[in-house]
Amino acid sequence: MSSDSTTVWEQIADRSDGFEEQCLLRAPFRSPPCRLDDLTRLIRSLSEDPDYAMVTRMLDVTVEGNRRASLKPLVLDDPPKPGEGLAEWSARVFDGRPFGLMVNAVERWSETLARAGAEFFAPARSEFGIPQLSFRISLFLGNYGFTPSGVHRDIGRSERVFHYNAGPGRKSFHSWPVDRYRELTGSTRPSHDPEPLLPYGTGHTMEPGDVLLLNVSRFHVGRSDELAATVGLEMSKMPPGEVLKEATSSVLTGLLRERSAPLHDTEFWSEPWDYTDTAWADLPESGLDAWVREAVDSHIARQRSNLGFSTAPVPLNGVGTDDLRPAAVRLARPFPLVLVEHPDHAEIFVRGVRLKVPRDGISELVDELSSGRELEVADVVRRRRNPDLALKLLTTLVRLRGIDLVRPDCAEGAR
Numbered sequence: 577m578s579s580d581s582t583t584v585w586e587q588i589a590d591r592s593d594g595f596e597e598q599c600l601l602r603a604p605f606r607s608p609p610c611r612l613d614d615l616t617r618l619i620r621s622l623s624e625d626p627d628y629a630m631v632t633r634m635l636d637v638t639v640e641g642n643r644r645a646s647l648k649p650l651v652l653d654d655p656p657k658p659g660e661g662l663a664e665w666s667a668r669v670f671d672g673r674p675f676g677l678m679v680n681a682v683e684r685w686s687e688t689l690a691r692a693g694a695e696f697f698a699p700a701r702s703e704f705g706i707p708q709l710s711f712r713i714s715l716f717l718g719n720y721g722f723t724p725s726g727v728h729r730d731i732g733r734s735e736r737v738f739h740y741n742a743g744p745g746r747k748s749f750h751s752w753p754v755d756r757y758r759e760l761t762g763s764t765r766p767s768h769d770p771e772p773l774l775p776y777g778t779g780h781t782m783e784p785g786d787v788l789l790l791n792v793s794r795f796h797v798g799r800s801d802e803l804a805a806t807v808g809l810e811m812s813k814m815p816p817g818e819v820l821k822e823a824t825s826s827v828l829t830g831l832l833r834e835r836s837a838p839l840h841d842t843e844f845w846s847e848p849w850d851y852t853d854t855a856w857a858d859l860p861e862s863g864l865d866a867w868v869r870e871a872v873d874s875h876i877a878r879q880r881s882n883l884g885f886s887t888a889p890v891p892l893n894g895v896g897t898d899d900l901r902p903a904a905v906r907l908a909r910p911f912p913l914v915l916v917e918h919p920d921h922a923e924i925f926v927r928g929v930r931l932k933v934p935r936d937g938i939s940e941l942v943d944e945l946s947s948g949r950e951l952e953v954a955d956v957v958r959r960r961r962n963p964d965l966a967l968k969l970l971t972t973l974v975r976l977r978g979i980d981l982v983r984p985d986c987a988e989g990a991r
């Protein structure tokens with residue numbers, strides 16, 4: 577995949593006039609970013625995620641053109657059974673009716689896609705870096721005809737999407753520059769009657785295995801008359817103001833989580849409180865400028881550890897220190913562990929999660945893990961001053977999917 581990604585990246589950059597124009601590459605991957613079985617597993621993993629609020633926020637289901645929240649349990653309560661393919665499952669669950677299923681941030685639920693996506697975006701990271709670019713992966717599955725939201729543009733961020741068609745059917749995309757669309761329709765409102773506009777747009781049909789670049793700040797519409805599963809590898813350009821907002825809000829949220837709130841939330845009755853008195857929040861004493869710079873540094877370290885994805889993977893539950901003792905571990909490549917050392921403690925950023933750890937001996941441990949070699953846990957732990965603490969830390973890193981258990985067989989770290 578990694579040599580593939582550079583070639584695909586360069587070909588698309590060339591043929592799309594620097595990621596502006598829609599363009600199609602015929603089956604460019606020697607080793608594809610995912611197979612249909614990986615997507616079946618993804619839907620199962622989505623249904624098993626204990627964070628139901630997150631799952632329902634990221635999932636959208638449409639049946640016969642109607643998008644309704646009440647359709648989500650159809651998917652979540654009855655995911656594909658072991659051995660059941662996507663076509664078979666969707667025919668069963670949606671009873672043969674045309675349907676569309678969209679999941680955002682699937683890097684949370686599929687290790688295969690998260691790792692393939694991170695490799696695919698390697699050329700983007702080396703050219704533009706983090707945090708200028710941020711990434712997300714979405715899944716679009718169905719035989720829903722035209723995109724349920726009609727011909728539309730995605731406004732807000734400057735974003736480009738590389739669609740990969742995993743099959744089994746074909747899927748088309750059409751797009752129009754904003755001025756051209758305005759000329760054709762007389763406005764910039766979405767259109768729910770795409771057919772008459774198609775001859776005036778740029779259109780491509782993707783066969784299974786093809787990759788298509790879509791500039792989603794132009795008007796666009798997808799068409800899926802045959803059952804197809806496409807994966808959208810999305811990259812957004814981050815304005816500095818957006819990074820600053822995300823960074824400071826995440827640091828402030830973390831700080832306040834550690835404080836006890838000065839008002840009691842057990843009853844509604846009003847309590848006298850001076851909201852300008854922020855002494856309870858025990859905010860850092862440095863000036864705003866220094867505080868913001870530290871927040872941005874920390875945000876970048878977090879993003880680097882997740883290679884630009886903003887959503888962390890669902891934790892691997894059910895793994896304990898007893899599973900690790902007889903096992904070996906290895907870095908979950910291509911994701912790095914990012915270490916930040918402070919005078920009295922250290923932080924390890926792992927797949928987008930921050931861990932506060934004692935400083936003593938931590939950089940040697942992170943170096944050893946970062947070598948990417950397979951390491952016997954017993955050996956790594958024995959050489960530490962506090963073996964129990966080291967074992968606990970390794971277990972946490974496995975749960976957060978920053979390192980994989982490579983033995984025993986019960987581990988599913990590389991999924």
Ligand SMILES: [Fe+2]
Nearest residue numbers: 728729730792
């Ligand atoms: Fe869109």
